[in-house]
Amino acid sequence: MRIKKPLTIAIAMANVAVVSAWAQEDSQQDEDWALEEVTVTATKRETNLMETPVAISAFTQEELDRQGIKNIKDLGNTIPNVDIGYDASQSSPVISMRGVRSTNTSELGDPAVGLHFDGIYSSRPQSAMAMMFDSERVEAMRGPQGTLYGRNSTVGAINVISKKPVIDEFEGTIGVELGRWNQELVKGVINIPVSDTFALRASFMDETRDSYLTGYYDANQYDNRYIDADSLGATALSDDAERTFTQNGNWWASEDVSLVRADAEDFYGNVDQQAVRIGALWEPTEDISWYAVVEHYQDSSAGGINTIDCDKAEQRTDGVNCETYYGSGADEYTVAVNVPGKLDLSMDSFRSNFRWDFSDSMAFVYNTGYAVQNRSNLIDVDAGRNTWDMSMSITDAENVSYSHELQLQSTGDGPLQWITGLFYFHETTDLNGYFLASLDNATFWKQPERTVEASAVFAQATYSLTDTLHLTLGGRYTEDQKSDEGGNNLTCTRDRSINTDETGEYGCFPAYDQALFNELSTGYFTDNSIYTVNTYNDTSRTWSHADYRIGLDYDLTDEVMLYSYVASGFKSGGLGDVIYQFEQDPNTAEDIYDEDGNRVVAATFDTNYDEETVVTWELGAKGTFLDGRLNLASTFFFSKYKDMQLAAPDTAYTFLVREVDDEGVLTGNIVSEPAVIYLTKNAAGSEIMGLEFEFDWAPYPNGRVSGFATWMQTEITSDFENRWNFNNQALFELDDWAAAHDNSNDELYRNLKGNELPASPEFSFTINYDHTFELAHGGAIIPFIGIHWEDESYLTYWNVDKHDFPADDTSAFDDSRDAFWMVNASVKYVSPDDQWNVEAYGNNLTDEVIPYYADGSDGLVSGPFSAPTSYGVRFNYNF
Structure with a gap:
């Protein structure tokens, strides 16, 4: 790794020395505004945040509300070295922690950061989109958590803990939030003590909001079957409205059809979600506690969509930019589509936490969970940027998962504290969906039974070698089995052997005639009966791994702790589709069949990938100073990854077709086209090094300052030779899309060794400040401001500007992200009896346009962006 390690180690030691120096202060002040102690469960038992030897950040529901955080996606700027984007095609957050993430959010992939709700593993990242209401706290643990938290926690884990019922108190809250773009949010909680041993708690949230995008429907794109201005609530633009790049460039586009403005209420980027949770707590004795919760979530929005990075497009030399696509004034929040967005995502879950302290020194814990996720969606993939006119739909998908975890753990204050347990997880996915390139082909996915079965045994113990020195040893053995039974990829292609001047069917496609196509x-x-089976995905693989954790923590004083550990992590490999290349006649491009009428297979491609492993060394310090008014935590970490899983589109093989010109007429030539698939590969190795510093300070009775600062460097350290697959045509100055994806062209290959990992800025910081002005009548006014700054970084692992290309200027086509500021602020009034409060807020007050991912597949860099400035008012009433 080309990082100046001596300098880095010096910084780390200085970091620890700062905390140690604070420890020498013996404050004589006796003030009464000490910070409240925070309890966390990072070690599977309740411990004080500042006494837990793990890099962890924790947030209460009040802190989440204050910063407008309603789901995992909103957490991005609040946790050190964490970046959270969004995959619109899968309606899923993409969590990056310490430069590590997984962009394969389909049923084929696993997240890089483990998600847990009430300590119970959740396999699908979509489940994190609206669970942060009526929460006790959210815990974000950084570094390998595989020993205790298991699956897919190589870089960290996030645990959302819901509020349990209170047995001896009746309470309730109702809240309303009104904001920009017609946002309306209603939420409520009621806690009912049924008896001396039993209580119920019910909570709900309901939110709607119009889209902040300037959206248009464009019937000039090839597939206009969905365009119905009346039913979509669209209104026509003026007669002199500018025509778009797509309208001018498509041979089928009519001169008389203008764009129509979409109704923001049901356009991409809107919000329409509801959730309800009912929890029950039973404590029949002092030794037994059972908490069970059922939960339902529904998202009926239009889903998200990628839009153009207009700043990069403006740097193109051919004059193609956002305004040539969408008209004057177009920006990153402008898009014209021909396929409306639709999302129907529901999740129903049950979670149970049972604890029995059956002796003075031991307790039995049983955690179990069951979840069903149903999803269907429709999305305009190209969003008018590509004449191939692509859309994708998950027609129906059901994901059923359940888990069991048995724990036996020590209790009491003895020198040896331990926990051991068994874990079992099962997931089954039944999915159907298709990808459509309207001018050429469609692919249908039929996956009736994709399963994951994971089991593990684990143990971890901490022994006090002395009163101040503690040794932790942990281990976990995991076995993951993944299988696919009866899965197929099916294709539907136009038969190009038929003269295109004739009408009729081309395979399952009509002729190159837009009118005929739109009669479908x-x-x-x-x-799926119109398709031909192209792959048979029956496959099964098993991975196993033993992980470990060795740690030492030392109580330097009663207020300061130093800790260090080395730990390993494991993320199992995955199953890809088994892809067949069929033999073709080189003179006609037709498939060759055997005597039984089956297509002859020329080659088979196995797209499975191997497991990912990591070893992390961490050195940290935590301290509480100034009579409990200041908490400091610092961490230096170094991670070494082997076979890191990185996902991107790639060419599996090339096939022959009869060439068709721009107006759909056969030329008589036989040409090659690539079969491009989304493929996960194992990079040879990577290293990550960084420093995290967190602070929480009450400088005076009514003030609070908190935040963090980070430094991080990442690098792919081994040879990782890849055919380039980011804006190939523009960077290599190729006119032909097929040539840009030709695996046999050595000029397209680059070694990615030395590249940085995505979403890993070198420096970042966050600072939050609030002050309570106590009023004479007993009420209070509390202003708050939060500022986040982040250094420049890359949005993918391609790192365009680190490589040479035929194109002289690559700035219009690269994957870089500029440094940015984000400012949130609010002012809250609290009534004298704390019975009600009202708060005015503003988020992203600097109106930063922040990209969270970069897609460079069509010469225009696109992706999801941060929301523009939002503002509103919240009202809460307690009873």
């Missing part, structure tokens, strides 16, 4: 029903491509 909107459900035509959902019928």
